[in-house]
Amino acid sequence: MKQHIRLLKTYLKPQRKRVVLLVLLLFGSIALDLLAPRQLSLFIDGAEAGASLDALVTVAVVFIVLTIAKQLVVAVAGYFSEDVGWRATNALRADLADHCLNLDISFHKDHTPGELMERVDGDVGVLSDFMSLFVFSVLGRALLAVGILGLVFSTDYRIGLLLLAYSLFVVLVLRRLQSVGVPHFNALRRTKADLSGFLEERLTSTEDIRANGARPYVMHRLSEHVENLVRRTRASMISARVFSSVLEISLAAATGGVFALGAWLLPGGSISLGEIFLIYYYTQLLSLSLIVITHHLDTLQKATGAIQRISELYHTTPQVRDGEGGSLPDGALDVTFDAVSFGYGEASRTLDEVSFALPAGETVGLLGRTGSGKTTLTRLLCRAYDVDAGAVRLADVDVRDLRLADLRDRIGVVTQDVQLFHASLRDNVTLFDATIDDGHIERAFAELGLSDWYASQPDGLDTVMVNGGETLSAGEAQLLALTRVMLRDPDIIVLDEASSRLDPGTERLIARATERLLKGRTGIVVAHRLATVRKVDHIVVLDDGEVCEAGPRERLEADPASRFSALIAGGTA
Template structure:
């Protein structure tokens, strides 16, 4: 066997035992039940053999009734145990694979944005759930069918050697040839099965992506295009699935042919020995019954080879996902200075793709408690600047300091506890209004929530809800207007009492009256923190201490707001003089 194949097998079994270890108690019970079930299956044909031989010899009716009753009890007991084994097997599989699902989801949530930009949510759902389901199907039946099949095979063959040696040899040869063949081709369908899973992931990615953008799809008449892409991917799934299935059923087809040959040989030998008087009629039936029983575990093993190939592809894809490492390395430092935090960018350069810089040699300093307004045309790098500050991406070069400390040396939770960001896109989660405002932080009191929402103008909306803070919200955000969503985002951030807050145009979707009220509230809430305001309207920057103007990823202007406003040739002064905000868009 090639070293690579041995290594893959070792890894697969390591995975199996890693996730089965926590349910080892249930596994022991399951194995005991399997042994009992196997014993009952082996006993049943022997009861029938005695019944036939007793009847053929003219035995008493009482004995026949007792044997029939015993057979009925064994059959019922065996059925009850089989149901229990099936239930416990599925219970074990779901407990084991749910841990794997949890590990995959946790790992995905820790990966950086570069990874998630390349993967659609639909694809990730298929990776976390679809791939693991194939593993779960294998787990649920592996112990029940594979181990149970081997125990049953051993029992049948062992007993047959005590009945008739030639027939036992024929049955043993059939068994070993079938098992060796299945072991030889067990990895044959792994590659095609992996391709099938990848095609399915692409299909789910398309569905999720198009549903998420349903407004654009409908408004621009793109439904025919979407359906065309859907049919193309469905055809790919069908073709790859058909190829994988045709390869996976090879073991089953082979065992059917081998079994037909084995049954023919066994029956010919059995009839021969019966005709010459070496075996009784009951023994002939016993041989036939055991031969038929021999096919069941062989077929089960063939089915499990198919499941193994699908599970192996799921394991490989899951291991591949877990092998991804985030480029964002957590630091060691947990403490930041108390109070408002200063911010410093020193020779910072950043790019999403190496050949296309987004920010180049960015240098500026914001003192604790100051407010910095950032303006620039679309694509100038404003949002990228906030993303690298929150370490959603690594910078290419330079240093970013918060409170005088390099952010790469900080633990991420320590950074996120003190630095907050308000974006224009608000994600609601399935849960109560309270949980959505606090992001499931039970340590935030209702009093603090109501006080903050009162300041921001969201309190009236909360009071209008049927159950107040206990009102259930659905995921997606359809229950909020654009303005309410903006207030929602502000409340979330200010409830954390940040020392440095980034506001991405907090009033862009509010009417004039609400905007005025909101600005007063934001001014109050920002009295004890440093503020970074990404502006699309000049009115937002009236309270800013400094202005930074970006263009094509470079700083073209930076300084005190009042000073820049009074300097006629400054970019900021020209914007104020013309009274237009087009250059900010």
């Protein structure tokens, strides 16, 4: 609960002026709600006592003015309530998205994109609705109920005790049924998140699903998710309906009790006709307030579950922590893996005391079977994970001592799976960085030898790219990735199987672009195809997470007893 309160305070604090104004409007609305019906009571008692027409008209006019003022206050307060709610939750949504981007790869392997989308957008949307409704639909009505009880007690303590007993009963029921209902709503949100994750994964794998005849299985699993969603939705709706029914029955009983007491007190003169009407009006207003709270109970319950999940995600800390801030020299950097050991879990070891050094400005080719640890080495270099033992160093500085932003600013990575956005060529190569001008982009294409390819684009930098569509081949997508890296101008380049599935013509084009990109930079090339490493300076061959061979490429290639030479003879990496 303390975490939840701190989270809300964090995002409401920048809105404190609006919040203060909203509170003032709230109390003004409550005061008008309580004062307006008193004019009706005065009107009835005045009419019964034979008051003059002018006096009665004055009371009526005051009632009308108060009613109009109430509507104006509610309208203005409603605007500020929505404004505060959306400003706060939009800031929270942005921070959660940024927080997710900064969490480790291990976290993202355990949580699907669909699930995180449900947290960042779905749960925050629920919280936004709650905050927009909370002031007047929940908090305002609760304060109004307290004011009504105070005024009823001042009129007649017996009726006040009746309404107080009723209100205490409702509070106890509300707390009890809320604790019963929240788990159902939490389960419903988790079920929706699971369904979103399932759909996201399957829709992105449509081609493989159809090609391998997996559609019946996918539809079967979808039906299971939908059936689970129906069960969870039914349970949450029933829990809300049970509460609503109990409250409505108790409201009817309280209203009947108020009428009975009023009828008993009126003949003895303990209460006037106008006061009976006033108490009746207040009883209905109290009933309306509790019904409104009940109506929004599902939002309150959903918001409680949402804030729990948001707080859990918000307070998830990355395992890879920012360094204290070491310094690196300018230009290409030495890379050293010093007795590096690492495993993705306690049961297995992916790397076991891997050691090799790469001088600044030179390139190394990492070879080995699938699962030998090649990609893992590049992830440790970028600190997607941290080593279990040993150290990765840049220019004799442990990467764990560097700030993550500074480290990753010096490293550019190109993989075989390039993420494209439904946006222009300009936005895809700059990743929506408006500070990079068109001339800089065109010079990057020219420097990589891609001017002819760029000239073939129908609308130049305004050509719209579609991920998974027909606008770009896999090779062209990698050309974009190379250009992205060139625009960043890093000092270390990592090519992770970047040419593993290209046609020969595109591979030659990418090979020329890669050669220009690596010029003057330290390069690490992960490959299954030997053609990719024919021009590197050094070779490291991995087997079951260990270095089984390392050395200058030319020497290993000339040594018929080397494993690299055997790989060349066999034509595979």
